[in-house]
Amino acid sequence: MEIIGSEKRTMGSGIYLIIDPSMDESILLNKLKLCLREKLAAVQIWDNFKDDQNIIELINKICEQCHAKNVPILVNNRWELLNSSLLDGVHFDVIPENYTQIKGSVIQPFISGLTCNNDLTHVEWASRNKLDYISFCSIFPSQTANSCEIVNFSTIHDTTRNYGLPIYLSGGIKPENIHQLDELKYTGIAVVSGVMSTNKPNESIRKYLEKLNKK
Secondary structure, three states: OOOOOOOOOOOOOEEEEEEOOOOOHHHHHHHHHHHOOOOOOEEEEOOOOOOOOOHHHHHHHHHHHHHOOOOOEEEEOOHHHHHHOOOOEEEEOOOOOOHHHHHHHOOOOOEEEEEEOOOHHHHHHHHHOOOOEEEEEOOOOOOOOOOOOOOOHHHHHHHHHHOOOOEEEEOOOOOOOHHHHOOOOOOEEEEOHHHHOOOOHHHHHHHHHHHHHOO
16 A cells, blocks of 8 residues: 555646546546546545445545546545545534544545535634635535535635635636636635536536636
8 A cells, every 4th residue: 555654645626526436437437537537636535435335445446547647535524434445634514523533533635625615614723723625515505515505605705814724615617617716716626527427528528617617
């Protein structure tokens, strides 16, 4: 197993791709390979594993593909997998009660992020605990982010004014509505179905990047 040591990969700007590990493995890995032809900020593995999966084996296959392009890989919620895989970090959907204990339990430096909504106490917690980034969900109505409330743009404005955290935006964002985000300052956008549900996901990413580059 690769040892990261005292250094950790860093997330970039642009597209933060979220993938579903319950997808057929060969289809998932082939689509990911296509996605990696384009520039990605990071990849997150959604916490949606199948009961009969060899989770560590699948995670490491994903990590090896992404690390070849120096793209960091995070897992959704399942921080305990950090010690037994090539993962670079964890994204929490809610504030973990035992974050100090988690940091002490993980044997290497890791990227950490948190989903935030209109409650700025979540942003304050992420800032106080020195998380690497936050993700606001949901920006627009979305089937894949249907558990998230719609985030007010004023909340994001307040965050950029008062906190130095990198911000990713998630939920219902498509190439045709990215222009509606022009008033916001953000590092990148998180996408799921807008890319992975297509047969040519690299072309979908390219369309997003073209719009982002015009921002």
